[in-house]
Amino acid sequence: MAGRDLTSIINNLIALNKWSDIAMAERHYATHTLDELETEIGNEIAKVTMGDTRYKCSIFFTQDSAPVCEKICIDIGVLRDTLLPLVINSIQHTPQGNVSVTASIQADRKQLIVDVEDTGRGIHVNDQQRIFEAYEKVDPHSAGAGLGLTLASKFASLIHGSVELVSSEIGRGSHFRAIFREVECDFSSQPPQSLAVKFDSLPSRLFKFPAVSGSSSLSDYLASFLIRNGFTRSGTIENSLVILEAGHDMEEHRESLSQIPSDQVAICLVPISEEKHFLQQTEDNILYINGPFLTSTFHSALKKVHDFLKSTSKPPLHEPNALEKPIVTPITIQKNPITDESAAPVSSTIITNHISTNTTNSLTQADISVPVEIQIPSTLHPPLRTSPRPMTLIVDDNAVNLRVMETYCTKRGLPYLSAMNGRQAVEIFTKHQKQSTSSSNSNSASDEITDSSIQLIFMDLQMPVCGGIEATQQIRALEKSNNWRNAFLFVMTGQDSSADRNAAEEAGADEYFVKPVVIKQLDRVVRQYFPAFGSG
Known part of the structure; x- marks a missing residue:
C-alpha cells in the first residue's frame, strides 16, 4: 500500500510543478455520455483502492439529467482529473459507510453539476477554509501530500468549472460539489423510456427491506434510482421487486430471505465490507450485486432479470406483476477489471463492471439461457460446471x-x-x-x-x-x-x-473484461463458473 501511496504523491507533485504546461495544453473536447464518465472514474478508483483493506466504503453512482440530453461535449480527461481527487478524498475519509457520486445536467443553463457526498469523518469548521490550499491536510496521518483538492480546483478551472465544499459535519460526513459551465448538450429526438416501461416483465412496484443501519443504506440509493426510473414503492412484498442489503448479521439476513416468496425475484446489494460473507450464497431467487455500483450495473441487472422473466413467464408480457416461478441464480454485475496484477500484487476487490462487470466477485454471473423444451424450472444462467480444468x-x-x-x-x-x-x-x-x-457418445460413462x-x-x-x-x-x-x-x-x-x-x-x-485484465480477478470469476477450478 505504501508504494501505491508514494506513486500517487509523486504524480500529484509532478502535476503541480508542471501546471503551467498542463494549463497551456490543448483541450480535447468530444461528446460523452454520463455512463462513460462513471466508467472513467470507476476505472481510476479501482487502480487506487483495489485490494487496499483500508477502504471498505461502498460507492454509488447516480445520474439526474435532462431526459432529452443524451451526451455532453467536454474534455473527459480533464473532467476525470477534476472529479477523481474529490471521490478519492471521500473514500479515504470514509473507512465505513457510503460515498455517492451524483451527476446532474442542467441543459437550460448549460451546466454539469457533480455532487460527491460521504458518510465519513467530516471536517471541522475551523479547517474548512484551508482544505483547498496546497499541502494542507486535516488528518496528518492520512495518505497523500494534501494536493488532491488543490489539483481538483485547478483542473476544474481548465474547463470552466469550480469546486466547493457545500457542507461538512464531524462524524456525519462531507458534501463536495463541482460545477462546470458552458457545457453543450447533444439532444435526442425523443425522451428515453423509463426502465419500468422498458423492462415490462419486471414488477412495476418495489419493496425495500428496512436498512441494516440507521444511516442511508445501499438499498435506499437503489430504491431512489428505481423510483426515478418509473417504479413505485409498495408496502408489501407480494408482487413486488424486492431489494435488500446484505449485513454482517447472517441470521438477520437469513430471516429477511425467508420472507421472500420463492416465485419472486430480489436484488441484494453487498457492501465491500461484507463481500467475504456472501461469496458462495446460493439462494435461487436472489440476485447478488457488489460495488462500486454504477448506473450501468443496475441497467444490466434489471435487463438480465427482465430477459429471464420474459423468456419463462406464461402470462402476457403486458402484465408486469405476473411471475411464473422465476428461478434466479446469484450473480454479480460488475465487469471492469482495470489493471494488471504485475503492476500491483493486490487482492481482487475491484469494480467490475459488471459488473462487472462487473460487475464481480465469487457470485455466479452468466448469460440468460433457458432451453424452451425444458419443462422443469430453469435457472437464470447456465449451471455451474464441475470440471476443475475446462x-x-x-x-x-x-x-x-x-x-x-x-x-x-x-x-x-x-x-x-x-x-x-x-x-x-x-x-x-x-x-x-x-x-x-x-x-462422449462412444463413452457410455459420461463424466x-x-x-x-x-x-x-x-x-x-x-x-x-x-x-x-x-x-x-x-x-x-x-x-x-x-x-x-x-x-x-x-x-x-x-x-x-x-x-x-x-x-x-x-x-x-457472459463476462466483459477491459484489458489489461487483473489476474486474481480473472481467477475469481472463472471460479464462479467452475467452482472446482484451482482445486483440481
Whole structure:
C-alpha cells in the first residue's frame, strides 16, 4: 500500500510543478455520455483502492439529467482529473459507510453539476477554509501530500468549472460539489423510456427491506434510482421487486430471505465490507450485486432479470406483476477489471463492471439461457460446471496478448487452443466440439470432469477477418443448432464503451473484461463458473 501511496504523491507533485504546461495544453473536447464518465472514474478508483483493506466504503453512482440530453461535449480527461481527487478524498475519509457520486445536467443553463457526498469523518469548521490550499491536510496521518483538492480546483478551472465544499459535519460526513459551465448538450429526438416501461416483465412496484443501519443504506440509493426510473414503492412484498442489503448479521439476513416468496425475484446489494460473507450464497431467487455500483450495473441487472422473466413467464408480457416461478441464480454485475496484477500484487476487490462487470466477485454471473423444451424450472444462467480444468479457447489477434493468456492457462493447468481471429476461432470451436461430442457418445460413462469439449472462451473484440462479436454470434448459433452445451464466453478487450458492452451481451457473452485484465480477478470469476477450478 505504501508504494501505491508514494506513486500517487509523486504524480500529484509532478502535476503541480508542471501546471503551467498542463494549463497551456490543448483541450480535447468530444461528446460523452454520463455512463462513460462513471466508467472513467470507476476505472481510476479501482487502480487506487483495489485490494487496499483500508477502504471498505461502498460507492454509488447516480445520474439526474435532462431526459432529452443524451451526451455532453467536454474534455473527459480533464473532467476525470477534476472529479477523481474529490471521490478519492471521500473514500479515504470514509473507512465505513457510503460515498455517492451524483451527476446532474442542467441543459437550460448549460451546466454539469457533480455532487460527491460521504458518510465519513467530516471536517471541522475551523479547517474548512484551508482544505483547498496546497499541502494542507486535516488528518496528518492520512495518505497523500494534501494536493488532491488543490489539483481538483485547478483542473476544474481548465474547463470552466469550480469546486466547493457545500457542507461538512464531524462524524456525519462531507458534501463536495463541482460545477462546470458552458457545457453543450447533444439532444435526442425523443425522451428515453423509463426502465419500468422498458423492462415490462419486471414488477412495476418495489419493496425495500428496512436498512441494516440507521444511516442511508445501499438499498435506499437503489430504491431512489428505481423510483426515478418509473417504479413505485409498495408496502408489501407480494408482487413486488424486492431489494435488500446484505449485513454482517447472517441470521438477520437469513430471516429477511425467508420472507421472500420463492416465485419472486430480489436484488441484494453487498457492501465491500461484507463481500467475504456472501461469496458462495446460493439462494435461487436472489440476485447478488457488489460495488462500486454504477448506473450501468443496475441497467444490466434489471435487463438480465427482465430477459429471464420474459423468456419463462406464461402470462402476457403486458402484465408486469405476473411471475411464473422465476428461478434466479446469484450473480454479480460488475465487469471492469482495470489493471494488471504485475503492476500491483493486490487482492481482487475491484469494480467490475459488471459488473462487472462487473460487475464481480465469487457470485455466479452468466448469460440468460433457458432451453424452451425444458419443462422443469430453469435457472437464470447456465449451471455451474464441475470440471476443475475446462478446455479453453483463447482468441486474440495480438501475439503478445495471446501469449499472456496462454501463459495464464499453462500456470493454471488449463488445456487450451488458440486462434488469432474470429473466423479461425469458429473453425477450431466447430471441429473440436464435433470431435468431443463423438467421443462422449462412444463413452457410455459420461463424466463432466473429463469432458474434453471447449467449456471456456476468452474472446477479443477488435480483430481482422472476423471480429469478436460476430464470432460470438456464430458460436452461440452453432451451440443452439447442434444442441451443444453453451461454453462460458468472456470478452477481453481494450475497448470500453456502452455500445461494445451491449453488443457483447446481446451476442451472448457472459463476462466483459477491459484489458489489461487483473489476474486474481480473472481467477475469481472463472471460479464462479467452475467452482472446482484451482482445486483440481
